[in-house]
Amino acid sequence: GAVVSQHPSRVICKSGTSVKIECRSLDFQATTMFWYRQFPKKSLMLMATSNEGSKATYEQGVEKDKFLINHASLTLSTLTVTSAHPEDSSFYICSARGTGHSPLHFGNGTRLTVT
């Protein structure tokens, strides 16, 4: 089945620094990947759609200059949280879809803590 790998699983950084999170589709090519954010005991909130070879599409209210997305290949998308602040602390999850009309498969998520 489709496997999505996300790295790192946990990161702690200081306020003002930038953090990069990687999302890889291991056994399939993904022209589109999705980045979600999840607050404790809440559902997943879509942040942006990452498109291979083109600009990401951001959801309303998500700052594109703060959450930089790069989808340079068919198997890799990265999310960079720039100039992180404590309010950026959250659980970030990436996902990708295989071919056709298939379910979305998720990475294991990255827990970001900004001190």
Add this chain to the structure above:
Amino acid sequence: EDKVVQSPLSLVVHEGDTVTLNCSYEVTNFRSLLWYKQEKKAPTFLFMLTSSGIEKKSGRLSSILDKKELFSILNITATQTGDSAIYLCADNGSGNTGKLIFGQGTTLQVKP
């Protein structure tokens, strides 16, 4: 605006009980509905429902879709403590965006 609504938002039961989780949706160009289980990490896929009235089953879990009434249910029989999780329902990418629209989730706690 497309939306997915789950109920109840939280549920506490005892081992052995049967639970029914609800998901209603209002989406344009509906294709399918997804159920996921989320424990401590990322959601794991349970079911994809495309056709009305056909029950999907996996062990003690089953799910069915009603496209006329625009809802789905997820049943868990003989619950175990390991069933404790957030259960998420999602519209599987209506329109051309391919993105999922999630419901709020149902937090299930199964007590010994």
